[in-house]
Structure formats: C-alpha cells, structure tokens
Amino acid sequence: MMSRTTQAATLSLAAAMFGVAPSAAQEAGSRQTRDFVQAAAQSDQFETLAADSVLAGSRDTEVRSFAQEMIRDHGGTTGTLKAAAAKAGIEQPAPGIAGDQAMFLAALQSARGGELDKVYARQQVLAHRAALAVMLVYSRSGDDPTLRKVAASEVKLIESHERTAERIAARLGSP
Amino acid sequence: MQDTTRRQALKAATIGTAAAMASPAVAQSQGGSARGGKQNPRTKYPVPPFKEQSQPWPGLASRMDPRPDHGETSYRGSGRLEGRKALITGGDSGMGRAAAIAFAREGADVAINYLSEEEPDAREVVDLIRQAGRKAVPIPGDLRTAAFCQQLVAQAVSGLGGLDIVVCNAARQQSIPSILDVSDEEFDRTMKTNIYAPFWIIRAALPHLEPGSAIIGTTSEQAYNPDPDLYVYAQTKAATMNYVKSLAKQLGSKGIRVNGVAPGPIWTPLQISGGAGPAKVVTFGATSALGRPGQPAELAGIFVRLAEDDGSYTTGNVYGAGGGQGQP
Numbered sequence: 001m002m003s004r005t006t007q008a009a010t011l012s013l014a015a016a017m018f019g020v021a022p023s024a025a026q027e028a029g030s031r032q033t034r035d036f037v038q039a040a041a042q043s044d045q046f047e048t049l050a051a052d053s054v055l056a057g058s059r060d061t062e063v064r065s066f067a068q069e070m071i072r073d074h075g076g077t078t079g080t081l082k083a084a085a086a087k088a089g090i091e092q093p094a095p096g097i098a099g100d101q102a103m104f105l106a107a108l109q110s111a112r113g114g115e116l117d118k119v120y121a122r123q124q125v126l127a128h129r130a131a132l133a134v135m136l137v138y139s140r141s142g143d144d145p146t147l148r149k150v151a152a153s154e155v156k157l158i159e160s161h162e163r164t165a166e167r168i169a170a171r172l173g174s175p
Numbered sequence: 176m177q178d179t180t181r182r183q184a185l186k187a188a189t190i191g192t193a194a195a196m197a198s199p200a201v202a203q204s205q206g207g208s209a210r211g212g213k214q215n216p217r218t219k220y221p222v223p224p225f226k227e228q229s230q231p232w233p234g235l236a237s238r239m240d241p242r243p244d245h246g247e248t249s250y251r252g253s254g255r256l257e258g259r260k261a262l263i264t265g266g267d268s269g270m271g272r273a274a275a276i277a278f279a280r281e282g283a284d285v286a287i288n289y290l291s292e293e294e295p296d297a298r299e300v301v302d303l304i305r306q307a308g309r310k311a312v313p314i315p316g317d318l319r320t321a322a323f324c325q326q327l328v329a330q331a332v333s334g335l336g337g338l339d340i341v342v343c344n345a346a347r348q349q350s351i352p353s354i355l356d357v358s359d360e361e362f363d364r365t366m367k368t369n370i371y372a373p374f375w376i377i378r379a380a381l382p383h384l385e386p387g388s389a390i391i392g393t394t395s396e397q398a399y400n401p402d403p404d405l406y407v408y409a410q411t412k413a414a415t416m417n418y419v420k421s422l423a424k425q426l427g428s429k430g431i432r433v434n435g436v437a438p439g440p441i442w443t444p445l446q447i448s449g450g451a452g453p454a455k456v457v458t459f460g461a462t463s464a465l466g467r468p469g470q471p472a473e474l475a476g477i478f479v480r481l482a483e484d485d486g487s488y489t490t491g492n493v494y495g496a497g498g499g500q501g502q503p
Contacts (some may be wrong), residue, residue, distance in 0.1 A: 021429055031258070049223070049224070049458045049461045052223070052224045052457050053454040053457055053458045054454060054458075056227050056453040056456065056457040057452060057453045057454040075184050095217065096217075096464070097461070097466075097468060102461075102463075103462075104460040105458060105461060105462050106402065106462045107403075107453050108454060109402075109451070109452065109455035109458060109459075109462070110350070110352060110402045110403050110404040110405075110409050110452065110454075110455065111352060111404075111452075111454065112350075112352045112404070112452050112454070115352060154288050
C-alpha cells in the first residue's frame with residue numbers, strides 16, 4: 001500500500017513530469033501533452049482492470065455498483081481522450097498500465113472477501129487522487145487547448161469518484 | 176448483464192484486432208504454418224479480461240476458456256533431442272505438456288506423469304507424442320510418496336529403455352490470503368508435491384543418468400517476488416530455484432546439467448483450480464508488461480534449450496519467461 005509520503009512524492013513527481021518540456025523532434029505534440037495522454041489512458045485502463053477484478057470477488061453491493069460505474073465512466077473518458085488526441089494530431093496512447101498501477105492490481109488480485117473490498121476502496125482513493133493531480137496540472141497549464149478541455153471536464157468526474165471511494169473506504173474501515 | 180456484454184464485446188474486438196493485425200500470427204498459433212517472422216507479443220495471444228471460471232483441483236486444460244496453447248499446432252521440431260529419453264512430471268497440461276509436445280517433435284521418447292483425474296488431458300498428450308512418431312509412456316500417480324516416485328522412475332526407465340532428461344514440473348498451488356487459513360494438510364501436500372517429489376525422483380533417477388543428461392526444475396517468478404496469497408507455493412519455488420544451483424555444482428563432476436525454468440503468470444489449469452483467486456483469474460496477466468498471461472507454448476523452447484546437447488555449458492542457471500516482471 002502506498003504511504004502518505006509516497007503519495008506526496010507521486011503527486012510532486014506528476015507535477016514535475018507535466019511541466020513544460022521541449023518536444024522530441026519527430027513526434028507530434030509536446031512531451032507534456034503526450035505524457036498527459038499516456039497517463040490518462042493508463043489511469044482509465046487501470047480503473048477498468050481493477051473493477052473487473054473486484055467484480056469477480058466482491059459481494060458488497062456498494063463496492064460492486066462503484067466498480068460498474070468505473071467501467072462505464074472510464075470507458076467513456078477513454079473514448080473522449082482518444083477522440084481528442086486524434087483531433088489534436090497526437091499519437092494514440094499505448095495500451096497497458098503503469099508500474100505502480102500493476103502493483104496495485106497485483107495486490108487486488110491476491111485479496112479475497114472483505115479484504116478485497118477494503119483494498120479496492122483504499123486503492124481507489126489513491127488512484128483517483130493521482131489521476132486528479134494529472135488532470136488538474138494539465139487543465140491549468142497544458143499546451144493543447146483540445147486536451148486541456150478534456151482534462152478540465154474530467155476533474156469533476158474524478159473528484160466525484162474520489163469522494164465516493166473515500167466514503168466506501170471509511171464505511172469499510174480501509175486502512 | 177451489462178458487464179458480461181462489455182467483456183464479450185471487448186474480447187471480440189481484441190480477437191478482431193489481433194486477426195487484422197497479424198493474420199500470419201494467427202496462422203502460426205492455430206495452423207502451425209509460419210515460423211520465423213515476428214508478431215506483436217501483446218496481441219499474439221488472448222488478453223484479459225477473462226471469463227470467471229473455476230474447476231476442482233487439479234483442473235483440465237480442455238475445459239479452460241480460452242484453451243491454453245501448448246504448441247499443439249505450432250511447435251515444429253528439428254531433431255534437437257533425437258534419440259533422447261525424457262520423464263516429465265505434470266506432463267498432461269500446462270508447461271509440462273508444452274515440454275512433452277516439443278520434446279517429442281524434437282525426436283525424444285517421452286514418459287509423462289499426472290494425477291488420475293487428469294487422464295483426459297494426458298490422453299491428448301499421449302496421442303500428440305505418438306503422432307510425432309515417438310514412444311509415449313503415460314504413468315499416472317500422486318507424487319506425494321517416496322515409494323511412488325521410485326516406481327515412477329523405474330517405470331519410465333523400463334518403458335523408455337533408459338533415461339537422460341528429467342523434468343520436475345508438477346506442482347501444487349493454492350491461493351490462500353491468510354496464513355491463519357493454511358492447514359497442516361495443505362502445507363504438507365504442497366511441500367510433498369513441490370519439494371519432496373523432485374528430491375525423491377532425482378535421487379532415484381541419478382543412477383540411470385549418463386554424462387550428457389539434463390535435469391530441469393520448474394521454478395517461478397514467485398521464487399523472487401512472492402504474492403501474499405501464495406505464501407506456501409512461493410517458498411517451494413524459491414527452494415526449486417535453489418536446489419537447481421546446488422545440484423548443478425554437485426553433479427557437474429558427473430557431466431549432468433541441472434537448470435530451472437522461471438515462468439511469470441502462465442495460463443494453465445493450476446491457476447483456475449484454486450491457484451489463483453477469482454479476482455486474479457479475470458485479469459490474469461494484466462500486471463505484466465505485456466498485458467496478458469503467457470501461454471505454455473511460449474516456454475516450450477526454453478525446456479528444449481535446457482535439455483539439448485547444444486546447451487552443454489548451461490548448468491545451475493534459471494531461464495525465464497516472465498512477461499517483463501523484472502525477475503530472473
């Protein structure tokens with residue numbers, strides 16, 4: 001599980017990563033924009049995989065309905081993101097999840113019963129905080145107007161997911 | 176259910192993409208025509224999410240969805256193990272089956288051991304070995320006693336007319352999230368199958384092994400980076416990784432090589448019969464850098480390499496197929 005210190009480090013790392021950087025010669029879009037598209041796509045994919053896993057093992061009504069909401073909402077944001085990337089002339093994001101997300105998913109895969117619900121809720125709080133940081137930074141300082149709009153529109157959605165995840169985590173007594 | 180519909184749609188889309196992107200690839204994995212060339216390892220085989228499924232231990236490959244690929248239609252031999260005589264435990268399905276098919280097509284006669292519940296899978300393997308023009312010696316039985324392990328080696332030696340490749344591959348794996356739920360019986364069963372049986376088998380086989388023989392143990396990425404629910408299984412794989420190294424030093428003087436194979440998450444019956452929990456099965460392999468589980472067929476060439484005479488300087492080593500998880 002990610003400690004608060006690690007979490008702070010992750011957020012500042014995310015902020016550093018999405019600062020303005022010169023773009024590589026042949027690739028369309030700035031590095032900032034390409035990194036944003038990749039991070040947003042990975043976050044969507046992680047949400048879908050985590051929801052798939054939790055739905056296979058959870059009997060908690062609220063957890064299940066949250067997971068189904070994640071599949072629906074993050075399927076939607078992926079579509080929006082890909083369309084915006086195409087419109088902005090940015091290469092489509094590569095499939096897959098990030099290393100820290102793979103560790104989260106592995107922990108989730110190994111959990112069972114009530115523990116599965118608790119781990120999921122805790123991860124969802126953290127994952128949405130990380131995603132929110134990515135969206136906030138790009139929505140404020142992103143250099144592509146189309147993708148900046150996407151980031152801005154996701155902020156509210158992710159904030160709402162995070163609030164729900166926090167409520168579920170509190171109810172379940174997630175560590 | 177909406178969720179099921181989405182999965183099916185996703186699966187259909189994936190298959191469509193894979194087919195569109197790499198039709199020769201599909202031909203190779205299903206029709207056995209193309210060799211060489213290159214395919215995208217991400218899309219070469221099925222990707223998660225998978226259907227929720229479980230079978231009673233030890234599970235059958237023939238009832239898995241999707242069915243694992245053991246190289247049935249794709250593996251083509253070129254005489255790399257001509258005239259060799261191999262015993263493979265757990266040879267009915269999974270990596271043992273992939274090794275059995277490859278060994279036979281490389282020219283080896285093959286004895287396979289399996290549990291009696293696995294007879295339907297084993298029968299398919301026997302047919303495949305015979306179709307390759309080699310002798311198949313099926314030896315069902317539970318490895319948890321020294322007496323059976325001795326008998327297994329004796330039957331393999333008499334059935335094959337000798338022995339020069341021993342693959343200790345059979346394993347027990349159960350996902351149990353808390354040590355508080357691990358019974359003495361479960362712990363003992365795993366230790367007997369995964370640690371005692373290779374000891375009994377190798378000890379019994381050694382007098383029959385001439386210089387040039389090879390011993391191969393199946394270890395795992397779990398040996399280095401264990402999942403919390405695989406506390407029992409993972410430590411047996413660490414033991415396997417270790418005995419490979421001590422025995423390589425011990426048997427070097429006899430001209431016998433000992434090596435290990437370390438798979439990452441591989442789509443085998445062991446996983447869907449209690450080896451992985453439901454939350455792991457549906458997203459199995461998504462944690463790897465390639466985004467999917469490995470198929471047993473993707474390890475066949477490693478077993479062949481470690482057994483063949485061309486690999487004569489490789490001993491005390493562990494070869495992996497880990498999907499990018501960073502462990503040897």
